[in-house]
Amino acid sequence: MRIDNDTYKFTDTGNFGKFSLIAGIIGIILCVVGYFSNSEQFFFSYLTAYIYWITIVLGALFFVMLQHLVNPVWSVVVRRLVEALMFVIPLMAILFIPILFGMHDLYQWSHPDIVQADKLLSGKAGYLNVMFFAIRAVFYFVVWFALAYSLRKLSVKQDGHFDEARQARMRKISAGGMILFAFTITFAGFDWIMSLDAHWYSTIFGVYVFSGGLMAAIAFITVMFLFMSKRNVLKEQVTVEHYHDLGKLIFAFMVFWAYIAFSQYLLIWYANIPEETIWYQHRWVGSWKPWTLLLVIGHFVAPFFIMITRVAKRNLSMLKFMAFWMLFMHFVDDYFLVMPTLHHDGIALTWIDLGAMLAVGGLLLWFFWRIFTSSASVPISDPKLSASIHFDNF
Amino acid sequence: MITSAMKSIGMIAEFNDPNELLVAARVLRDAGYRKFDCHSPFAIHGMDKAMGLKRSPLGWIVGTFAFSGAAGGLLLQWWTSAVDYPLVISGKPLFSYQAFVPIAFGVAVLLGAISAVFGMLALARLPMFHHSVFNSDRFAKVTDDGFFISVDATDPEFHSEQTKELLESAGGQNVELLEE
Numbered sequence: 001m002r003i004d005n006d007t008y009k010f011t012d013t014g015n016f017g018k019f020s021l022i023a024g025i026i027g028i029i030l031c032v033v034g035y036f037s038n039s040e041q042f043f044f045s046y047l048t049a050y051i052y053w054i055t056i057v058l059g060a061l062f063f064v065m066l067q068h069l070v071n072p073v074w075s076v077v078v079r080r081l082v083e084a085l086m087f088v089i090p091l092m093a094i095l096f097i098p099i100l101f102g103m104h105d106l107y108q109w110s111h112p113d114i115v116q117a118d119k120l121l122s123g124k125a126g127y128l129n130v131m132f133f134a135i136r137a138v139f140y141f142v143v144w145f146a147l148a149y150s151l152r153k154l155s156v157k158q159d160g161h162f163d164e165a166r167q168a169r170m171r172k173i174s175a176g177g178m179i180l181f182a183f184t185i186t187f188a189g190f191d192w193i194m195s196l197d198a199h200w201y202s203t204i205f206g207v208y209v210f211s212g213g214l215m216a217a218i219a220f221i222t223v224m225f226l227f228m229s230k231r232n233v234l235k236e237q238v239t240v241e242h243y244h245d246l247g248k249l250i251f252a253f254m255v256f257w258a259y260i261a262f263s264q265y266l267l268i269w270y271a272n273i274p275e276e277t278i279w280y281q282h283r284w285v286g287s288w289k290p291w292t293l294l295l296v297i298g299h300f301v302a303p304f305f306i307m308i309t310r311v312a313k314r315n316l317s318m319l320k321f322m323a324f325w326m327l328f329m330h331f332v333d334d335y336f337l338v339m340p341t342l343h344h345d346g347i348a349l350t351w352i353d354l355g356a357m358l359a360v361g362g363l364l365l366w367f368f369w370r371i372f373t374s375s376a377s378v379p380i381s382d383p384k385l386s387a388s389i390h391f392d393n394f
Numbered sequence: 395m396i397t398s399a400m401k402s403i404g405m406i407a408e409f410n411d412p413n414e415l416l417v418a419a420r421v422l423r424d425a426g427y428r429k430f431d432c433h434s435p436f437a438i439h440g441m442d443k444a445m446g447l448k449r450s451p452l453g454w455i456v457g458t459f460a461f462s463g464a465a466g467g468l469l470l471q472w473w474t475s476a477v478d479y480p481l482v483i484s485g486k487p488l489f490s491y492q493a494f495v496p497i498a499f500g501v502a503v504l505l506g507a508i509s510a511v512f513g514m515l516a517l518a519r520l521p522m523f524h525h526s527v528f529n530s531d532r533f534a535k536v537t538d539d540g541f542f543i544s545v546d547a548t549d550p551e552f553h554s555e556q557t558k559e560l561l562e563s564a565g566g567q568n569v570e571l572l573e574e
Contacts, residue, residue: 266493266495266496269492270484270493308457392439392440392443
């Protein structure tokens, strides 16, 4: 892996893409075998993996729009990688197709006979039906793709000939995009995850999905830069000061996730209405209880006390461990959201879960790496680039 | 004119721009000065490092107050609703920590914010009703376009002639000795 120091273009893209593709292909093979051995398990595993990765991609989209809106200096040097990550949306749209095929295994409300016999479900049938579900999914992907495509295209166009008007356009797109993003990720969360248990509802659910995804996206960005820095790519450009800021954001959104998760729990615990508490009851039986406690302690309590310190953000091996840990916790979170619908009695991790994670993740990383290495690895003509590289935390 | 009868309590020098101020702060730091201060109309990035300042202990003050606020908030609710006046609310246990979290969180934020403001004031030794830098007439410019360094006479390195020379060599103009 090598980079040209003047143009910031990759002269050697290394093995990362190749290994990712191999992992993806192994994952696909495992998924195919899994589908024929236990199709229901496969679809649930696939949905877990899909949610895991799409929330990271959407977190990246949010991150880029946020940077255009608040106009910071420090993040200019990291922005191009995040732009490549959000650009994976078209691949994610293709990878959504198996979920459409698995709807009957995943979502109870997709069976007309069950809906008819159920008063609550038939009341929701105007929204929760197969056709409208598919139309909404297409709409989400169109919005996300339009945002990701236009923002990255304009950004790459700036390389070599910076234009203030283009910068202003990106800001405008981000302003409107932010509002569209808030609605689409909320309803995607409702559609894809919350409707697994269609009797249950929580209005804060979209924010919950978003907060975990953004936290994981920033952890992923941190891991990628540490990975490249070890191979002397952008080592002098992305310094400990940038890692410090990334660490602050991981910490901030980890705490934000806990705030939202607790807000959801507190209201349901307080009101104590059976149709609401059942969701937590499912996650508090058998081996789900330690899993839920792992989420509370591993996703909030322990990282809170570790990452509040300055050393955890500036000591890079410690930050690397914490970033990987938070990425693992994001999986624990997704598994906690999806799987209790299938396995009522307790956790049941299988090789199909691993296969699905490899399939979606491997293809995503391969595609992401291709996009990222196809243009300069930093926005080379951004007037703030030099200030960003030499930026100092107080 | 400096008369030997008056005790000098410091020295002040004026600089043209924030960059000169940064450079001069480094010169003083490297010459071993500790009791000096930089004055400018706005915050200057990198000044802490240039002056050789240590990290502020404010974070520890705020952290201590915030955590004791959370603990105190929990304690108060436990004592009021489970010990002093036990009250069963919607059939939940007397000590329902879930319901106590928002208050504990609120008290933590409150004490954290208050200690941040007053801790900052205390560390900056404010409020201060008079400082000898105001003896200089030129110093009024600091609220508009003036950049100054003041050196305290209690600094072990302080010496009225050598300090003056050093400040002038670092680009300081209108060096004045401050008197009581």
